[in-house]
Amino acid sequence: MAQSYPMVSGDGAHSYAKNSTLQRRVVDAAKELIYEAISDKLDLKLLKFDASNTFQIADLGCSIGPNTFIAVQNIIEAVELKLLQPDHQNLSSMEFQVLFNDHYDNDFNTLFKSLPHSRKYFAAGVPGSFHNRLFPKATLHFVHSSYSLHWLSKVPKELVDQNSPLWNKESARRRRFVKEVAEAYSGQFKNDMESFLNARAQELVPGGLMVITIHAIPDGIPFSQTGPGVLADVLGSCLVDLAKMVRINRSPQIFIFLGGIVFTT
């Protein structure tokens, strides 16, 4: 099974459900883009539907809510708006199914318990890594993923090999090898994206649409000058201090992923 680091389960004070306003803002910011994409690029007349005219939506890396519910609601509203056009009358009986995906150890119980009562769609959970095939061939009409695809499937192997020059012994950030470390991460990201896109290429119906919102840095801006970069530096120096004070043990190792950087103690 793929490595996974599930969001904090349940609906307590420290749960993801109560601590995901940053990700909520991303969903809100993407709403207009999703409306535009569906209005301009999704040709409902070209899409193949089963006998029940069901429009299949998958949300990949959905976590436990509530953001995923807002995102799928936005998608459904945009499709419904399109269905009002006179040339789509034959599709007016369309139903919606939403396939909520995340890793096996995601808290699907909380997700299902908090499904909106007023929802206009059938819901199902699909456990597994989105770096692999998750759905039958040519069955999805719309694939959505927000704030999830920058999760790598694993730490690049060069960084966890104690014999590699990139193995971090002294500092939480591998300052001497910044370029090589960045290359190791970008190589892993490239492989992961390739697997992701290959899987979706088979699962989407011809003419289907995919909207991905992803954590990214504009070209030319060093990671250290971004919000997560500043946070990474602070957290890194705290870990080094703790290690020096022998407050944390060097064995076993602690891995902390932040904005694509792995810290090891």
Ligand SMILES: C[S@@+](CC[C@H](N)C(=O)[O-])C[C@H]1O[C@@H](n2cnc3c(N)ncnc32)[C@H](O)[C@@H]1O
């Ligand atoms: C920050 S949460 C975002 C959740 C939700 N999309 C939102 O906007 O609130 C990222 C989610 O991606 C999931 N994830 C990361 N890698 C994944 C993978 N390979 N397959 C499926 N889910 C994955 C994590 O388990 C986590 O629940």
